[in-house]
Amino acid sequence: MSGEEQNPAAVPVPVQDVQGDGRWMSQHNRFVMECKDAEPDVLFIGDSMVQLMQQYEVWRELFSPLHALNFGIGGDTTGNVLWRLQNGELDNIRPRVSVVWVGTNNHEHDAEQVAGGILTITQYLRSCLPRSKVVVLGLLPRGELPNPLREKNAMVNSLLRSTLDRVGPVQFLDMSAAFVHSDGAIAARDMFDYLHLTASGYGTIATPLHELLLQILEETPQERRASLV
Numbered sequence: 144m145s146g147e148e149q150n151p152a153a154v155p156v157p158v159q160d161v162q163g164d165g166r167w168m169s170q171h172n173r174f175v176m177e178c179k180d181a182e183p184d185v186l187f188i189g190d191s192m193v194q195l196m197q198q199y200e201v202w203r204e205l206f207s208p209l210h211a212l213n214f215g216i217g218g219d220t221t222g223n224v225l226w227r228l229q230n231g232e233l234d235n236i237r238p239r240v241s242v243v244w245v246g247t248n249n250h251e252h253d254a255e256q257v258a259g260g261i262l263t264i265t266q267y268l269r270s271c272l273p274r275s276k277v278v279v280l281g282l283l284p285r286g287e288l289p290n291p292l293r294e295k296n297a298m299v300n301s302l303l304r305s306t307l308d309r310v311g312p313v314q315f316l317d318m319s320a321a322f323v324h325s326d327g328a329i330a331a332r333d334m335f336d337y338l339h340l341t342a343s344g345y346g347t348i349a350t351p352l353h354e355l356l357l358q359i360l361e362e363t364p365q366e367r368r369a370s371l372v
Contacts, residue, residue, distance in 0.1 A: 152259060154225075155229050156222040167223075171227050175231035178234050185211040186242065188227075188242070190217060192247070192283070201349040206356075214232055239364075240359045240363065242278045258306065265279060274364075276359050278314045279313060282300055283296065318347060
């Protein structure tokens with residue numbers, strides 16, 4: 144992809160309401176409303192991997208106590224997340240750290256484009272929240288056995304590992320190797336559909352992520368929004 148060519152994975156775009164029930168926009172509007180009252184220290188933003196985390200005990204035990212908001216929507220791509228951030232989901236909040244986990248749903252884009260989309264999200268967060276740190280979670284392997292999508296996600300992670308340090312204080316946490324056994328298979332006890340995580344799978348992710356967040360929060364001063372006069 145040339146420097147002048149626009150990356151389609153970095154174009155902010157809302158989800159098309161093909162089912163006609165407006166669920167995606169309703170979720171987005173709810174997040175925008177939450178921003179009016181919440182003062183989170185940690186913001187999680189992404190797709191179903193983020194969204195489903197709050198249904199498990201690890202969220203209540205490890206992340207809720209960190210004053211975390213969960214802005215995950217199932218099926219989101221990098222462009223969808225970027226649109227949400229640019230349309231109100233950062234209004235009035237000053238999280239000390241933002242966790243980005245998105246990209247596995249970018250089926251129409253190649254690995255370089257997906258990595259570029261994640262990089263654009265990270266740059267946008269840094270521009271809007273210059274005092275905040277960013278944690279990018281690597282894409283997990285998918286499918287019970289090795290397949291092209293798994294190879295693509297691994298390539299995205301490789302590209303992120305070599306480019307994210309250009310953005311600023313960004314941490315990259317890649318736990319993908321923990322899910323692949325010696326025979327190349329993924330266990331259903333970790334991913335019930337070989338994509339989404341079980342309680343056990345989230346446990347594998349949660350411990351190192353929680354430790355990293357604690358470290359960042361200890362190092363990052365608290366910034367509260369100014370009170371209205």
